[in-house]
Amino acid sequence: MIKTNIAPLMFQKMKKNVIRERVFASVNAVLLPLIGLLLFIALWAGVAKNIDTSLGEFPGPSQVWEQSFVLIDEHNAQQEKAEAFHVRQEERNAKRMASDASYEPKIRLFTGAPTFFDQIWTSLYTVAVGFFMASIIAVPLGILCGLSKGTYAAINPLIQLFKPVSPLAWLPLVTMVVSAVYVSDDPMFSKSFITSAVTVSLCCLWPTLINTAVGVSSIDKDLINVSKVLRLNAFNHVMKIVFPSSIPAIFTGLRLSLGIGWMVLIAAEMLAQNPGLGKFVWDEFQNGSSESLARIMVAVLTIGIIGFILDRLMLTVQRYVSWDKSISLR
DSSP states (O other): OHHHHHHHHHHHHHHHHHHHHHHHHHHHHHHHHHHHHHHHHHHHHHHHTTOEETTEEOOOHHHHHHHHHHHHHHHHHHHHHHHHHHHHHHHHHHHHHHHOTTOOOOOOOOOOOOOHHHHHHHHHHHHHHHHHHHHHHHHHHHHHHHHOHHHHHHHHHHHHHHTTOOHHHHHHHHHHHHHHHOOOSSOSSOHHHHHHHHHHHHHHHHHHHHHHHHHHHTOOHHHHHHHHHHTOOHHHHIIIIIHHHHHHHHHHHHHHHHHHHHHHHHHHHHHHTOSSHHHHHHHHHHHOOTTHHHHHHHHHHHHHHHHHHHHHHHHHHHHHHSSOTTOOOO
């Protein structure tokens, strides 16, 4: 009778230990990052008080927090101005059409200064286009390099030559080429947008290409043999064997490329004075008001948060499309 009662007691004890470990792990997952964040804020607040710049005291967390709401208010005020402009325009056109049936109404866009949130959208749109252009080139080319040693040997010198090139070196060349080639009386996209997107593409091309080639060349030989046994043609071999097996390596390259592209874009916008968060930072620096440093810090934190979110999104997509569901989100 005693022996039969031991097993349930041991099971209950093991169950309690497992629950305790899970609770402890969950608490640590939330508590430790929170402690690190609070320590950073405390250190930031303490150090900021002792730094005096030409624009005044370095902004602490409270000043940055305050300016973030100021930027929100400025955005809302600009939106109200835009709505009022369009209402006045519609009323004016309606009056003209009522008095003159042959009048063709003219629709003009609101030309107010872009707000902080407008600049965020511009940067996100530009990096998405540049990243997409680089990916549709890098992934197929990486697969080709991984499958063919001859192709890799031919392209590898170009990879090693252009991979270390800074976006600061590409930017003036891209600007001159775009200005010479992209000539139109009614352009679909602005030259500044094309310049930033192409610069992003050139700089985030290489991590995806290299990681894709490594992933393809590292495919298990048994899978290659399965493809031979099934007598798959080249297209089916790539789509059913090569591509699914190399997805983890491809997404590693895509994540690296997206991070690099986001950093490159901010620098390109700042130097070329193209619309976006980089231009916002430069304009605030040139403005030189007492609130400029706090507004720049808001932009810096926003850039970091967006970069983190983009990385998490790529990791989530990887988990969704990959056969390996054990990928950690950390």
